[in-house]
Amino acid sequence: MAEKPQPVKVLYCAVCSLPAEYCEFGPDFEKCKPWLLKNAPELYPDLLKDATGKEADKVSEQLQSVGISSGGGRDGAASTASPGDSSSNKLEEVKRLPGGKVKKKDKQEVVIEKVVRNKRKCITVVKGLELFGIKLSDASKKLGKKFATGASVVKGPTDKEQIDVQGDISLDIVEFLTETWPDVPEAAIYFIEDGKKVPVV
Amino acid sequence: MFKKFSSEDVSAQNQVKASVQRKIRQSIAEEYPGLEPVLDDLLPKKSPLIVAKCQNHLNLVLVNNVPLFFNIRDGPYMPTLRLLHQYPNIMKKLQVDRGAIRFVLAGANIMCPGLTSPGGALDDQVGAETPVVIMAEGKQHALAIGFTKMSAKDIRAINKGIGVDNMHYLNDGLWKMERLD
Ligand SMILES: [Zn+2]
Numbered sequence: 001m002a003e004k005p006q007p008v009k010v011l012y013c014a015v016c017s018l019p020a021e022y023c024e025f026g027p028d029f030e031k032c033k034p035w036l037l038k039n040a041p042e043l044y045p046d047l048l049k050d051a052t053g054k055e056a057d058k059v060s061e062q063l064q065s066v067g068i069s070s071g072g073g074r075d076g077a078a079s080t081a082s083p084g085d086s087s088s089n090k091l092e093e094v095k096r097l098p099g100g101k102v103k104k105k106d107k108q109e110v111v112i113e114k115v116v117r118n119k120r121k122c123i124t125v126v127k128g129l130e131l132f133g134i135k136l137s138d139a140s141k142k143l144g145k146k147f148a149t150g151a152s153v154v155k156g157p158t159d160k161e162q163i164d165v166q167g168d169i170s171l172d173i174v175e176f177l178t179e180t181w182p183d184v185p186e187a188a189i190y191f192i193e194d195g196k197k198v199p200v201v
Numbered sequence: 202m203f204k205k206f207s208s209e210d211v212s213a214q215n216q217v218k219a220s221v222q223r224k225i226r227q228s229i230a231e232e233y234p235g236l237e238p239v240l241d242d243l244l245p246k247k248s249p250l251i252v253a254k255c256q257n258h259l260n261l262v263l264v265n266n267v268p269l270f271f272n273i274r275d276g277p278y279m280p281t282l283r284l285l286h287q288y289p290n291i292m293k294k295l296q297v298d299r300g301a302i303r304f305v306l307a308g309a310n311i312m313c314p315g316l317t318s319p320g321g322a323l324d325d326q327v328g329a330e331t332p333v334v335i336m337a338e339g340k341q342h343a344l345a346i347g348f349t350k351m352s353a354k355d356i357r358a359i360n361k362g363i364g365v366d367n368m369h370y371l372n373d374g375l376w377k378m379e380r381l382d
Contacts, residue, residue, distance in 0.1 A: 010287075017372070
């Protein structure tokens with residue numbers, strides 16, 4: 001039997017998702033540049049050349065370590081830098097997932113929504129408990145027990161897990177949540193009413 | 202073909218019968234003998250093989266929700282670019298010059314002159330109606346998957362018009378569909 005070929009690892013750009021060498025033909029080369037400078041400078045030697053000495057310094061500084069404090073004179077120089085400079089810095093701060101999607105930091109909040117199934121049957125959907133470090137399977141069991149009903153952890157539309165509880169428990173659930181998990185403040189709980197997010201308190 | 206393509210174009214997704222699974226495996230193995238040693242990893246016999254039927258008689262072959270191959274009607278299976286990037290030597294290669302790259306990335310079919318110019322390259326063994334990978338001048342990784350309209354020899358001799366149909370290219374809808382859930 002022939003030898004197993006090892007899969008080639010291709011460097012994909014975290015901004016536009018193309019192989020890094022194709023960024024120049026991608027949808028927005030400018031946006032890719034900060035990432036490329038950091039991750040694939042050898043592919044675009046001109047980029048390094050283009051970057052002014054100071055910018056190049058900054059990049060290599062970032063590569064080596066983050067904690068080097070720069071002198072006062074340097075800061076003065078930085079403030080006179082081109083506007084493009086600051087935007088590229090901003091880009092660096094945004095966390096990017098592979099595929100170029102920006103990772104949003106989830107706000108810690110619990111969202112409760114009553115979903116009517118058939119005319120009279122409904123379920124109460126609870127989202128966001130995991131953001132408080134609560135195990136969803138645990139929470140679903142407790143909810144089911146407390147309200148003597150069926151509760152289950154299901155994948156929501158965005159692949160995020162949520163708890164579906166059968167029946168309308170939206171009246172009592174807030175109290176139960178805050179009592180069971182003191183870490184969950186009432187102020188972080190919201191209802192969805194007529195498509196609008198309404199704080200409980 | 203995948204210029205505007207998204208999960209909405211998938212009309213049905215089905216786990217195929219064992220016999221169909223075997224057939225798909227076999228035709229992929231025949232088309233891409235270079236893949237044979239890793240075929241068990243790619244299409245594990247035990248994992249269910251899903252075929253997603255899409256608009257325009259297009260079928261996608263998925264394992265664990267990842268599109269690996271596609272074909273049209275009963276045509277030959279072609280790998281997705283993400284798969285081909287991992288196993289670049291399983292297909293015959295043609296190369297376009299640098300000038301053609303942006304047209305290919307916009308979904309254009311591959312014109313003969315882009316292949317016959319100094320930046321291009323042809324493999325004379327390639328016949329007509331064959332799946333090929335389209336490489337690009339100065340680039341290491343594949344740009345597109347194509348299906349030849351004429352043989353490489355004819356491309357050279359005729360040197361006019363469309364030589365290869367652009368089936369799938371970087372950043373098209375299939376490229377963006379890393380997973381189909
Ligand atoms: Zn890029």
